[in-house]
Amino acid sequence: MPSSSAISDSSLRRHTYSRKQKSLGLLCTNFLSLYNRDGVHLVGLDDAASQLGVERRRIYDIVNVLARKAKNQYTWKGFGAIHGALEELKEEGLRENCNTFDRGYDNSKVSDDEDDEETLSNPSTGSQNDKSNPSSATLKSLKNDNRREKSLALLTQNFVKLFICSSVEMISLDEAARFLLGDAHNASIMRTKVRRLYDIANVLSSMNLIEKIHMTDTRKPAFRWLGMKGKVEDESAFNPNLNESRKRMFGTDVTNITFKRNKLDIFIDGNSSKNLKMQNSEDGTCLHQADRNNSKVETKQSSKSYQFGPFAPVSVPKVRESNSVKRLHDWDNLASSCRPRYQNQALKDLFSHYMEAWKSWYSEVAEKKPKQIL
């Protein structure tokens, strides 16, 4: 084999290589900040790849989890589409997922898209196409790719369903994998599944649909669904950015420069001084809310399952940040006022903020504009 990695200059060399700088999650965040602007409706594959400084392969990863594909070009539908998509997913999920999954676990027709989805952009004057036809004809399936059974997109959908279709509030990827796998975890299948789940989780996290946490008692890492709690419909007081800390802020550019993982990379030097910190400082806003679990954790076959006792303060344990504090004088207090019910979720507000921001640009798009980008 071409294992020509004889040298392997391990050690020595400053090695500015940092795995974190190249994480899918960060990439996704950058991706979002890059395309999440008012006028963007199209996403060029190659364009995105070069803009972000990564190979196309990685863009596929992102796009597959939060988008449907087309060809080389993707139309970006804002976050406004998420809500509807989630609803659809939920219905679909409930429809087939009574309680005993365990069934075909793949008969799902997959006709929708969960997060932001794209519609293909017909390069040739799509005349008859009118994506407005909610009740998909489903004729898309048919000879469909059985390959899709294992697609990232489908896995993502099922993963999301798992949250929105049950009262489970948090789940570890191991469990999720076991679930979505229907107990076929004979071997490394499980391993692979979890790997994929990590990828998905990263992307979803970037969109703030889920958040990583740790089991209250256990050290087990898990994910909690944030989804869209509130409705977010009031447009009157929108609060754009706010303490989103880590979000984007990737030094000067959003480009994930390319440093090979292990390959030599001598020529670097120079530049370097880009990234600063970013780290996940999260913001200590939320939290401080015990909120006992009221949601019945029916869960499935129990399995070991950890207790979902009172939510742990997990979310923001490490504070060591400091500086943070951007003198946020922004709109201060923001719309926080209009939230008489603290019923549950402090996160809700946090999320609302995001939604508001997204919403501002909220592109209904509705019309695809076949265009060539690159």
Next chain:
DNA sequence: GTATCCCGCCATTCG
């Protein structure tokens, strides 16, 4: 050690 997950080979599908 375990948790995380990047990289990129190479199978599939598309054109």
Next chain:
DNA sequence: CGAATGGCGGGATAC
């Protein structure tokens, strides 16, 4: 056939 997609898992990195 080549190009576009995107499974898949080895093995490096983070903790």
